[in-house]
Amino acid sequence: MSLLETKSLSKNFGSLNAVRDVSLQIQPGEIHAVIGPNGAGKTTFLNLLSGELPVSAGCLQFEGHDITRWSPDRRANAGIGRSFQHSAVFEDLTVHENLRLAAQTQYPKSFGMLWPAEGYTDVAARVTDVIAQLSLNAAESTRAGELSHGEQRQLEIGMLMAISPKLMMLDEPTSGMSRNETLELIGILRRLSERHTLMLVEHDMDVVFQLAHRITVLVNGSVLASGTPEAIRADASVRIAYLGQED
Amino acid sequence: MSRSVLITTGVVVCIALTIPLFGNPYLTTHATRILIYAIFAMSLDLLVGYCGLVSLGHAAFFGVAAYATALLSAKIGVSNILISLPLSTLTAALVALAIGLLTLRTGGIYFIMATLAFAQMLFFLVNDSAFFGGSDGILLLTRFSLGTPSLSASDPVVRYYLTVAAAFLTFVFLYFLVRSPFGRILQGIKSNERRMRALGYSIARYKLATFVIGGALAGLAGHLYVLLASLADPSILDWVHSAQVLMMVILGGMGTLVGPVIGAVLLIELIDQAAEFTEHWKLIVGVVVVVITLFGKGGLAGLWAAVAARLGLARSQP
Numbered sequence: 001m002s003l004l005e006t007k008s009l010s011k012n013f014g015s016l017n018a019v020r021d022v023s024l025q026i027q028p029g030e031i032h033a034v035i036g037p038n039g040a041g042k043t044t045f046l047n048l049l050s051g052e053l054p055v056s057a058g059c060l061q062f063e064g065h066d067i068t069r070w071s072p073d074r075r076a077n078a079g080i081g082r083s084f085q086h087s088a089v090f091e092d093l094t095v096h097e098n099l100r101l102a103a104q105t106q107y108p109k110s111f112g113m114l115w116p117a118e119g120y121t122d123v124a125a126r127v128t129d130v131i132a133q134l135s136l137n138a139a140e141s142t143r144a145g146e147l148s149h150g151e152q153r154q155l156e157i158g159m160l161m162a163i164s165p166k167l168m169m170l171d172e173p174t175s176g177m178s179r180n181e182t183l184e185l186i187g188i189l190r191r192l193s194e195r196h197t198l199m200l201v202e203h204d205m206d207v208v209f210q211l212a213h214r215i216t217v218l219v220n221g222s223v224l225a226s227g228t229p230e231a232i233r234a235d236a237s238v239r240i241a242y243l244g245q246e247d
Numbered sequence: 248m249s250r251s252v253l254i255t256t257g258v259v260v261c262i263a264l265t266i267p268l269f270g271n272p273y274l275t276t277h278a279t280r281i282l283i284y285a286i287f288a289m290s291l292d293l294l295v296g297y298c299g300l301v302s303l304g305h306a307a308f309f310g311v312a313a314y315a316t317a318l319l320s321a322k323i324g325v326s327n328i329l330i331s332l333p334l335s336t337l338t339a340a341l342v343a344l345a346i347g348l349l350t351l352r353t354g355g356i357y358f359i360m361a362t363l364a365f366a367q368m369l370f371f372l373v374n375d376s377a378f379f380g381g382s383d384g385i386l387l388l389t390r391f392s393l394g395t396p397s398l399s400a401s402d403p404v405v406r407y408y409l410t411v412a413a414a415f416l417t418f419v420f421l422y423f424l425v426r427s428p429f430g431r432i433l434q435g436i437k438s439n440e441r442r443m444r445a446l447g448y449s450i451a452r453y454k455l456a457t458f459v460i461g462g463a464l465a466g467l468a469g470h471l472y473v474l475l476a477s478l479a480d481p482s483i484l485d486w487v488h489s490a491q492v493l494m495m496v497i498l499g500g501m502g503t504l505v506g507p508v509i510g511a512v513l514l515i516e517l518i519d520q521a522a523e524f525t526e527h528w529k530l531i532v533g534v535v536v537v538v539i540t541l542f543g544k545g546g547l548a549g550l551w552a553a554v555a556a557r558l559g560l561a562r563s564q565p
Contacts, residue, residue, distance in 0.1 A: 050445060052445075071444075071449070072444045072445055073444045073445075073446075073447050073448055073449045073450070074449075076444070076445055076446055077447040081445070081446075082445050084441075084442070084445075088439055088442040089439075089442070090434075090435055090438040090439050090442065091438065091439075092438050093434065093435070093438055097431065097434075100431070101431060101432070101443070101446065102446050104428055104431070104432075105446055105447045105448065111428050111429060111432075112427050112428055112429065113423075113424055113427050113428075113429040113430075114423050114424070114427055115423070115427060116423070116426045116427065117426060117427055117428045117431045159446065163446055163447065
């Protein structure tokens with residue numbers, strides 16, 4: 001059974017069909033990349049999956065459950081985690097607190113109203129564990145808003161690691177990163193894929209072809225092609241519609 | 248609690264406890280009023296400073312509890328604070344629950360307008376109906392006491408110590424609340440609501456809980472206010488009253504707990520002193536408010552932190 005499946009998913013903004021009739025399956029354990037030219041509807045599609053936007057038509061299933069009408073937080077609790085294209089860290093909170101807020105969701109017993117949040121050792125242990133897997137130079141007590149762009153992106157992925165979702169959806173995780181930061185991130189994502197199913201929306205073709213097991217190409221909101229990296233590379237229509245522009 | 252907080256709180260509490268020893272009933276009553284507003288302002292700060300819920304209708308809960316207390320006394324003769332305090336606070340919490348359910352669906356400016364609208368509805372309801380005493384309000388005729396007549400709330404000293412206890416407990420409760428996992432969630436919501444939702448937090452529930460807790464504490468202040476003023480009149484439900492407490496929070500520094508207390512002292516003193524000085528006191532108050540908000544981004548608490556940091560910096564470079 002596929003982990004996530006969309007059936008004829010569509011999203012209209014007025015007369016604009018941002019996503020049209022998209023049916024795709026994400027298998028457990030795979031890295032699935034969604035690529036496409038600007039304005040192809042990639043981020044809109046991701047927003048439909050995470051529940052940020054209501055769908056106009058079609059449905060989606062996660063582990064066999066119809067989640068089409070579920071709220072974003074319910075989907076997150078079911079195991080669908082996402083990052084945002086424009087870094088969405090808690091800028092006025094510290095690095096540690098950013099991760100702690102994420103980790104806290106995994107310990108429902110820790111939602112007390114009286115004892116200091118730092119007193120919950122299992123949450124703190126999880127934060128320490130996540131930090132060890134990242135390569136942040138900044139101290140834990142640094143305000144997240146003061147981190148470099150690349151580090152903010154890493155922190156966001158750290159927050160995803162802390163909630164350990166079955167499906168991690170990353171919206172252009174390498175955008176604005178330097179070459180070195182990108183390489184570092186590829187390493188992190190590869191390690192993550194050992195334990196999580198990943199869906200990437202990505203611009204950087206190097207990243208996509210290095211990582212993805214399957215690639216879906218969106219053009220004007222519709223699926224142009226879907227398959228292994230080799231198949232996509234060889235696909236003539238993809239070359240014309242998309243890859244051709246890069247050359 | 249950290250040692251510095253513990254020491255500061257201890258010193259402030261000690262000073263507060265000595266005020267009636269001066270034997271000046273005016274001073275004691277005045278201090279009671281300031282402490283009531285300190286509770287009121289702290290309760291609003293939980294919403295504004297920690298959860299990002301800017302409400303312009305917070306006086307509604309203060310007023311509801313005040314009216315509940317007055318009605319309990321006038322209609323069924325309740326005069327025991329041990330009964331009236333929990334009942335009036337609970338009433339304020341329930342009204343906050345109802346208003347919160349209806350207004351929290353909106354955000355930003357719409358939330359401000361919605362809270363303002365509901366508070367004004369309550370104002371007109373009370374102002375225009377005989378049951379609530381109309382524009383005259385309800386005069387408190389019974390003498391409230393803490394169970395025994397010897398602990399009567401009409402004794403300024405007893406009333407003062409009751410208010411000190413309430414203010415102290417409110418501060419301690421909020422101090423722990425904002426540092427708890429629950430409090431951290433509120434700060435996350437204030438910082439980035441969308442991100443919190445994507446982490447799996449159901450924002451609406453936490454906002455509602457905050458709104459109700461804030462409403463209940465404002466109700467506590469309203470109850471103490473009636474004991475002091477012996478009157479519940481429509482002016483305490485007016486939006487000007489909501490604006491005043493919001494001003495205390497902003498002046499003192501939101502999101503700090505100490506800030507609202509400072510703000511309450513400052514605004515009440517400022518109004519009182521300026522009013523004694525000139526009939527154009529609103530001009531003076533206005534100028535001070537503008538200056539503090541312009542130059543002290545985090546209110547007086549923020550200004551103090553900035554000054555302390557600069558002094559510390561100057562000291563470290565001899």
